[in-house]
Amino acid sequence: MAAESLTLVEAVAEAIHDEMALDESVILLGEDVGRSGGVFRATEGVYDAFGPERVIDTPLSETGIAGAAIGLAASGIRPIAEIQFSGFTYAGLEQLYTRAARLNARSRGQFSCQMVLRAPFGGGVRAPDLHGESMEAIFVHHPGFKVVVPSTPHDAKGLLTASIRDPDPVIFLEPKKIYRAFREEVPEESYAIPIGEAAVRREGSDVSIFTWGSMTRPTLSAAEAVAEDGIDAEVVDLRTLSPMDRETIVESFKKTGRAVVVHEAPRTGGLAGEITALLQEEALFYQKAPIERVTGWDAVYPLYDLEDFQLPNAARIEDAIKAVLDE
Amino acid sequence: MVRFPEEYDDCEQIIAPDGSYDTEAANALELETNELQELYGSMVQARALEKRGLTLQRQGKFHFWMECRGLEAAHVGVAAGLGDRDWMNTEWRQYGAHIQRGRPLEDILLFWLRGYEEWESDTIDEMESYERRMPHIVAVGTQVPQTVGLMWGRKLQGYDEVGLVGVGDGGASKGDFHAGLNFAGVLELPVVFVVFNNQWAISTPVERQTAAETYADRAIGYGFEGTLVDGNDVLAMYRATKRAVERARSGEPMLLEALTYRRGAHSSSDADDYRDDSDREAWRDRDPIERYEAFLLDQGIFDPDDFEAIREAADRRAKEAAERALDIAAEQSPTEVFDEVFANPPTYIDEQREALLELVSEHGEEAFRW
Ligand SMILES: Cc1ncc(C[n+]2csc(CCOP(=O)(O)OP(=O)(O)O)c2C)c(N)n1
Ligand SMILES: [Mg+2]
Numbered sequence: 231m232a233a234e235s236l237t238l239v240e241a242v243a244e245a246i247h248d249e250m251a252l253d254e255s256v257i258l259l260g261e262d263v264g265r266s267g268g269v270f271r272a273t274e275g276v277y278d279a280f281g282p283e284r285v286i287d288t289p290l291s292e293t294g295i296a297g298a299a300i301g302l303a304a305s306g307i308r309p310i311a312e313i314q315f316s317g318f319t320y321a322g323l324e325q326l327y328t329r330a331a332r333l334n335a336r337s338r339g340q341f342s343c344q345m346v347l348r349a350p351f352g353g354g355v356r357a358p359d360l361h362g363e364s365m366e367a368i369f370v371h372h373p374g375f376k377v378v379v380p381s382t383p384h385d386a387k388g389l390l391t392a393s394i395r396d397p398d399p400v401i402f403l404e405p406k407k408i409y410r411a412f413r414e415e416v417p418e419e420s421y422a423i424p425i426g427e428a429a430v431r432r433e434g435s436d437v438s439i440f441t442w443g444s445m446t447r448p449t450l451s452a453a454e455a456v457a458e459d460g461i462d463a464e465v466v467d468l469r470t471l472s473p474m475d476r477e478t479i480v481e482s483f484k485k486t487g488r489a490v491v492v493h494e495a496p497r498t499g500g501l502a503g504e505i506t507a508l509l510q511e512e513a514l515f516y517q518k519a520p521i522e523r524v525t526g527w528d529a530v531y532p533l534y535d536l537e538d539f540q541l542p543n544a545a546r547i548e549d550a551i552k553a554v555l556d557e
Numbered sequence: 558m559v560r561f562p563e564e565y566d567d568c569e570q571i572i573a574p575d576g577s578y579d580t581e582a583a584n585a586l587e588l589e590t591n592e593l594q595e596l597y598g599s600m601v602q603a604r605a606l607e608k609r610g611l612t613l614q615r616q617g618k619f620h621f622w623m624e625c626r627g628l629e630a631a632h633v634g635v636a637a638g639l640g641d642r643d644w645m646n647t648e649w650r651q652y653g654a655h656i657q658r659g660r661p662l663e664d665i666l667l668f669w670l671r672g673y674e675e676w677e678s679d680t681i682d683e684m685e686s687y688e689r690r691m692p693h694i695v696a697v698g699t700q701v702p703q704t705v706g707l708m709w710g711r712k713l714q715g716y717d718e719v720g721l722v723g724v725g726d727g728g729a730s731k732g733d734f735h736a737g738l739n740f741a742g743v744l745e746l747p748v749v750f751v752v753f754n755n756q757w758a759i760s761t762p763v764e765r766q767t768a769a770e771t772y773a774d775r776a777i778g779y780g781f782e783g784t785l786v787d788g789n790d791v792l793a794m795y796r797a798t799k800r801a802v803e804r805a806r807s808g809e810p811m812l813l814e815a816l817t818y819r820r821g822a823h824s825s826s827d828a829d830d831y832r833d834d835s836d837r838e839a840w841r842d843r844d845p846i847e848r849y850e851a852f853l854l855d856q857g858i859f860d861p862d863d864f865e866a867i868r869e870a871a872d873r874r875a876k877e878a879a880e881r882a883l884d885i886a887a888e889q890s891p892t893e894v895f896d897e898v899f900a901n902p903p904t905y906i907d908e909q910r911e912a913l914l915e916l917v918s919e920h921g922e923e924a925f926r927w
Contacts (some may be wrong), residue, residue, distance in 0.1 A: 245728075255714075257713065257802050276757075282840075284713075288740065288743075289739050291735075293702060293732050293733055294700075294702050297705070297706060297733060297737065298702050299701070301700075301705060301709065302707070302709055303706075303707070303708020305708075305709070305713075306681060306714060307687055323732075324696055325703070325733075328694070328695070329699055329703060333691070333692070334897050334898070334899065335896070337673070337674060337676070337691070337692045338675050338896065339897045340674075340676040340692075342900040360564040362709075378803060390726050397900035398900050482821055555869065
């Protein structure tokens with residue numbers, strides 16, 4: 231099996247390229263996705279390979295991009311729509327909420343909304359306002375969407391491939407902090423990683439840590455650090471947030487009886503609350519200590535140097551692990 | 558201030574409010590007698606359906622009704638201008654447009670009873686013309702860029718089809734309107750945009766939506782043409798739409814403004830106590846059905862007895878369709894709540910469906926009704 235060493239952002243471009251080569255109903259639209267290859271180069275080379283009919287630089291309008299993608303999906307095309315930064319998805323939310331997530335239900339399956347909306351997501355690149363948002367919870371909350379967040383190049387390619395093939399609207403959130411943070415061996419041929427399956431990144435028996443996206447790396451570092459103190463932490467990368475892999479989450483917790491949930495998004499109303507509730511419902515009697523949440527603060531996303539204090543880091547995660555083990 | 562077509566120099570019209578008409582223009586339409594009759598039948602049927610819908614709403618059998626009185630010519634006219642393979646996306650009160658395309662009446666009514674829609678044909682290829690639509694939108698204006706995407710996709714797949722999308726004078730204030738027209742202009746897509754300017758958005762008059770004299774003028778900002786049409790003249794609406802559809806088929810979108818007036822309330826929940834009766838009276842004198850009757854009489858296509866018979870048949874059909882729709886809606890099962898929420902549903906949907914079923918069997922369906 232031939233493999234190549236790719237960054238996460240290169241893996242995104244490769245998945246798009248491969249699916250467009252395999253299925254001519256797949257097209258790409260968004261702001262600056264064409265000749266320039268996108269502001270993060272996530273669509274590099276795609277325009278050269280498939281030309282202006284299938285790779286379209288649209289006018290600057292997220293309402294237009296989202297609305298057109300919905301109509302394209304209804305027509306039988308498989309659009310991949312890029313929103314330049316996830317914070318600008320706000321401008322297209324009406325289209326997504328009132329239509330993309332409902333088209334299949336309101337037409338009783340006549341028109342599915344097979345589209346992918348990709349957006350660079352999360353903080354950590356010292357960009358201006360609205361460039362650091364973590365808004366996964368708002369999509370998870372609305373029935374009808376699937377929400378996917380890869381944390382490695384290998385997963386980015388396989389999950390994006392699966393997202394493009396999935397018949398439901400998929401919100402594909404790309405952790406831009408780690409777009410180029412590291413390389414990984416990625417199979418050259420096309421492959422799909424099933425939506426809805428978490429990955430256990432580190433097996434352990436003392437505590438389960440649930441996380442996703444760019445938080446996976448500091449979480450793994452924290453797990454290694456506490457290993458020196460004899461704590462055996464399990465790290466579960468959820469990968470798909472809707473539908474969540476409830477089974478893997480619950481099984482891991484039954485094994486360890488302790489949990490920490492780590493996410494960048496603000497604490498109140500964040501998915502850590504959902505995961506905690508799930509554990510209460512499904513595994514209360516396995517619980518040995520209160521569940522800890524390590525999250526972004528309930529702040530309007532702080533910018534530039536202040537970002538350092540907003541994003542959970544390995545130190546905070548270590549503290550939380552120790553806290554649940556101290557009980 | 559209420560607007561009238563005759564205040565504009567360039568408002569397209571074939572039949573004047575008094576029933577006199579431009580013979581040359583009418584002949585140039587080359588409509589067969591049966592086609593002219595059909596336009597009448599659709600308008601009358603829309604009005605009959607409304608009468609029935611409102612009655613049932615007052616009896617508590619329907620939840621809600623959006624009113625269409627006075628708008629029938631605009632709705633029927635645009636549908637008549639479309640080809641069989643073309644698409645039509647509307648908001649919710651455009652009953653006449655769907656009737657003209659042959660949509661079964663109970664299917665129209667079922668939208669108000671169940672909130673979702675169903676299609677007979679499995680695939681787009683098999684769809685009858687009345688099925689060539691996306692489900693109704695409720696967030697006004699959102700249908701505009703969606704229709705643009707739809708026709709972009711059909712064009713990419715090699716189909717020679719045009720899409721017509723209707724939006725209200727209120728909905729046209731939204732960003733979706735701008736986004737949609739702008740995309741269509743830039744991408745040269747086969748879309749006809751129709752602003753149904755009925756001069757009211759619930760209680761907000763058109764001069765609170767726009768400081769411009771017309772909506773048609775906006776087209777210039779998107780690089781294509783717009784035209785203002787007397788929305789109560791079914792022949793003028795037909796002609797303008799047909800022309801726009803032909804133009805759109807060659808890749809040039811077009812904007813139509815149908816200037817009309819919503820004589821009914823906004824909906825069955827609207828007290829309609831915010832406007833002058835004199836406006837309504839003035840527009841009643843411009844009734845689209847009566848105006849067309851004058852034309853049909855003069856042309857010898859129908860005589861007054863025919864009108865009566867057509868109205869009676871329309872009432873009967875509306876009544877029967879409502880009965881069928883109510884019967885169909887009565888068949889709903891509680892677990893339909895979960896139907897088609899996802900095309901590829903996660904397992905927890907099954908768990909929730911099971912949970913609801915169990916609750917219903919334990920407590921009985923009555924315990925849930927309120
Ligand atoms: C986005 C959105 N905002 C508000 C409403 C509530 N609403 C329903 S109809 C309506 C007025 C629409 O007026 P117009 O666009 O002129 O269409 P008309 O009702 O006259 O057909 C409003 C405000 C809605 N359905 N969608
Ligand atoms: Mg209106």
